[in-house]
Amino acid sequence: MSAVDARGLRDLAVEVAREAAALAREMRLGGIDVADTKSSALDVVTDADRASEVLIRRRLLEARPDDAILGEEGDDHAGTSGVRWIVDPIDGTVNYLYGLPECAVSVAAEVPGPDGTRVVAAGAVVGIGTTVEYAAARGAGATRDGRPLAVRPTPPVAEHLVLTGFGYRTEVKAHQVERMTRLLPRVRDIRRIGSCALDLCHVAEGSADAYVEEGPQLWDWAAASLVLEEAGGRFGVLAGALRESVPDAPERALLVGTPAAGWDSFVAVLAETGFLARTTRPGGE
Template sequence: MTELVELARAVGLEAADLVAERRGTGRVSVADTKSSPTDVVTEVDRAAEELIRSRLLAARPDDGFVGEEGDALEGTSGVDWVVDPIDGTVNFVYGIPVYAVSIAASIDGEVVAGFVVNIVTREQWAAVRGGGAWRWDGTSRQPLRAPAPADLSQMLVGTGFNYVREVRLRQAQAVARLLGHVRDVRRLGSAALDLCALAEGRLDAYVEQGLQPWDLAAGGLVATESGIVLRGLDGPADERLVMGAHPAVAQEYFDLVATCGF
């Protein structure tokens, strides 16, 4: 697993360089849309994913690959890579400096290694299943242990919204109900970076619907290995619902999320 996370970091940093170099100035042109007219993809997304795919499979040709922008590749090694080349594409298009490369490795469906880098700030996070989470400070690794919030009313909660209009309207109503019970809500625009922020205490809790495996894999492992509890509506976190909080307040927070109607 250490080998996997080191490979993810090397490839992730190369992809981050490519994205940064190709961004240029002003607003980036949209190449296509996916689930709705506001769910966009750029040529840089595609180029970054192709670079990541080629580098990973050159190093480990028997592995599988699942990326946001291309077709999945079935491998024979038991290891599958789960990749988002630019998590936060809308931020990337507009030049808002909150977008990341996210690379995770899974074995038999369980994420075992993950790496996330904020492309603009170059902040980096990683985790290994059972081996903890950390961020890099220069060349040194700083372990992450999520701090416990004081209480529910003082929690800063991260969230996001679906690109399908009807779904996001329901989510907005749920968030409106949540606002009366917590300190405030932040919508940063990158699930991977939200989950890393949760791991180091920049956020106290998180809730989002509609996350795909590449949105959740690497950042989710960083969060859980830092001590955060991640859950879904009736079991593991999934596309239907992702909730995250420190164990000291997790059940109380999860009950509140359910009451708010997410």
């Protein structure tokens, strides 16, 4: 896909995500209750999640009726154009429920890649509580509120501020906390903000040095991963160690994001602290 096409998809993603964020912001003023739960009683869905996804789906299909849509709340649409939109109507729903500002709407456009895989061509992450807009088009850079983004210079891992998150299932949380207790002495500090999309955008803008989390879904990270890459970062979904504790966990579910120059050193520390699957650690240990 050409850069011009990617820019057009980016602009549409920003426009639609902005509208959905405004809707969620307005609904929050009237008070929000839990409408449903998903993987556990702690994994909540609100009426605003559903209303946001309905709005996004309608707006995308008005603009591009032949595109496919994959949404977190399941309002999917099969398309024929080759473009698939990946939508998280509210990333950070628990923050949203409690009135914390770290929640966002995430909209990404995925297209066929040159090698038969699929790649994210464009994306937008728009803050609900902050109104900050992150956007990227592949090959055209990333922006925050229209201004170019760039990752910060990479310090030694011992000076890293690391962002992370935790799952909803008890056994997943137990695994994640155990790994974090190994990592914490190796870095400056660890923060848990509550939104995968915003975590990656914070690394992209230089507000943090790295992000690691096991378990988020494609809609959580699709748009923000491109923002990070276009800002000079690197993103990957690696084979993590979660299946050693939770056998039904996905094989490849460990998300890592860093400035490109800091990737190797941070992943090496993750291997040393047990985040990677045994078969991918040096020596298999």
